Each structure stands twice: as C-alpha cells, then as structure tokens.
Amino acid sequence: MKRKVGITETLFRDAHQSLLATRLKLEDMLEVVELLDQVGFYSFEVWGGATFDSCLRYLNEDPWERLRILRKHLPKTKLQMLLRGQNLVGYRQYPDDVVDAFVEKSVENGIDIIRIFDALNDIRNLERSIIATKKAGALAQAAIVYTVSPVHDIQGYIKLAQELEQIGVDSICIKDMAGILAPGIARELVTGLKEKVNLPIQLHSHYTSGLASMTYWESIQAGADYVDTALSPLALGTSQPPTESIIAALTDTDFDTGLDLTLLAEVNRKLNQVLSNNYKRPPITVNTEVLISQIPGGMLSNLKAQLEQQKLGHKYNDILAEVPKVRKDMGYPPLVTPMSQIVGTQSVLNVVTGERYKVKTKEIRDYVKGLYGRSPVPIDPKIQKLLIEDEEPLTVRPADLLEPGLDKAKKEIKDFISQDEDVLSYILFPEVAKKFFEKRKQSRK
C-alpha cells in the first residue's frame, strides 16, 4: 500500500543545536529561507529547544521576533517547535499560568506544531502544555523519550503512548536524542504503536552512533508517518540523517516523499557558502561509545568542555564510568535536558571530591525530592536518605506547588517591556533577558 512519508526538516533548530552549539543567526537563515518554503516539507522545526536561550544569551536576538520573521518568510510550511513540557524552553518547572501564556504566545507568533516531551516521561509534566497547545489551535505532538536501561521496554513505551492518546495528542514522536535506537527495535516499537495507538508516528533520531538512517528505513517499513532529517550541510555526526539521502532512499518506493532533490541542491549551494563564511562546522564522526554508555553526544561534549575549563581533562574516563552509576542510583532517568546536566554535574562532583555524594547539587536533591517528576523506577531508599536525609519526597504533580508567576514578573520587569512576550523571556531567563532588554533600550535611544 502506497503511503507518502513526511519529512520534518530540522535545519533551523536541532541541526545547528547539535553541530553549531545553537549559534545559527537569523540573518543567515534568511539567505535560504524562501527556497526552503518551496520544498514541501511536512514541517520545519525552527524554534524552541535551546534556540530561545541561545538567541538571548549569545546572539542578541529576540527569539519572538525571530519567530515572527521566519513565519513571514515561510508562509507555506508548517512551523514546528520543541517544548520541554512543564520546563518550557528552560531548565526547571514553571507554574501553569506561565505554561499557558508561553504556549499561547508561541502559537500566536507563528508555531503550528508543538512537540512536547518530558525528560522523565512523566505524563503529569506533559498534560498542561498539551492541553494549552490544543486550546491555542496548534497540533500537539507528544514525544516519548527513548532510552535503554534495565527498566525500560517496548511495552512501557506503548502504554505511555496510549495514555497520551487519551489526553488528546495529535501524534506521537519517538525521541531518540542519543541516537541509540537500533533498527530492529524500532521496527518492533513502531509496529506495536501502530497496533495499539490510532495516531501518526514520527521518528526523531540523531546520527551519533551511525544507526539512524537504518532505523528510519525500518521504522518507515513498519508504518512510521514522518521522520526528522537535516539538510546535508548540517547533517550526520550528532545531528540528524541527511534529508537528501532519506528522500533518495524512498524515491520510487511505496513511501516516496515526493520532494525535489534539485531544489535542495540549490539550497545547499547557498547554505554551504553561508556556513563556510560564518561558522566552524565540526568534523563528522561516528561515536560508537554511546552504544555502550548511552550518554548522548551533546552531553559528552558538554562534559568534556566543562572538565577542560576546570583543568580536569585527565578525569574524563573516570567520570564517563561514573555517569551510568549515578543514573542507576537515580532510577534510570533518560539522559536528556535537564537530566543529562543533573546527572553529569553530580558525576563530576562524585569523582572530583573522591567520595560519592559528599557534595550534592541542589538540582539532584530536588530531583530526589520529586520536584522534576517521577523517576522511572523508585530510588533506592539508601540513596534517597544519603541525598535528602529524612525529607519526604513529593507525591503530587510538582507544578501544583508553584505559585502563579505572570503577575509578579510583570511588575518586576515593567520598565523594560516593549511587548507582552518579554515577560515570558524574563521568567525563563531573568538575568539574561534583563541584559538583553537593557541593550535593546540603549540601541533605541
């Protein structure tokens, strides 16, 4: 049976987040944006994830303005963003009024599809933003964070997808941030999802370990409807499989995408020029270590940079060995933002101090207290005691404890605001946003 497979192009979000530390500037995107609108992608991921933080912190760009400009230049293509559930595009949980407003403004400024995930696959952390997305009139895609551990299995992921279907999501994404989903497992997982869940299925993988293209092929055969790819100038390595190769692999099969490779070649000529002039692309490598350690590529490079900064490069291998132990102690959380940072930082401390959990970060204590959500399996009582002594972990949804945040923030920042969205930028990244607002004020004088 013929079934057209849809392509989500990740060039303006995950591809440069993975290969260029999220530094792609709007002005460079605009060099190729009009051509990209002609391609006919199912969707174009352009916003969310780390791009919001990076715009304000490094690029002196207003992320909201970026979104509006991209929307204007991409009238034909569905725009997609990545949202970290109750953490939005930040690193901690936000109250419901902030979640509602952030989602509403994202859609108002041009987003059509919001992909929503929670690092712990805790459905309580997804529900509010899913409902807000539907209310705002956009498509809500829930992402299941894929990881390998003794406590994760295909049946668990299928059960999670069924629960998400109950909430009313429009599609399900399998989010393989580490690029460790093997082709045969993917076939089994997609087949199971298609049997048990009546929703479109999307595959999101990273090329890190060299598996992703094979995984996509098997997933598509098993019924996957959409796959995430990146144009070849920013594909492979820790980014996605190349868009052009996936299109070519599917051409004249039952799953033909119908997309035009010659148009993409034209985009690439321009794109390569822009990238060569203004950016330093890393060499393309295959990291097979990830297949053993399950540590995502982004986390590895962050750890390495962190250690070199602190002149601890020689401890790298010890820390690499400590990460899976801390992960086990924590009930096997998937290593994705913010868990990758929490587990990574604690692993560094455990090795550097020479005594495990002698020094504990606030974040890992909060995690054990349940402030980030439920761990995949309960944490060993001995470890719990070591981290939070006799404190009782939460049993309610973490965001239920948060006071509303909008009105308070509005008062705090009223002298700097030039659009409603500024309050949200400020709530997410208070210091960074304030600095950005100050600069903006100066430049307007």
Ligand code: CO
């Ligand atoms: Co990704």
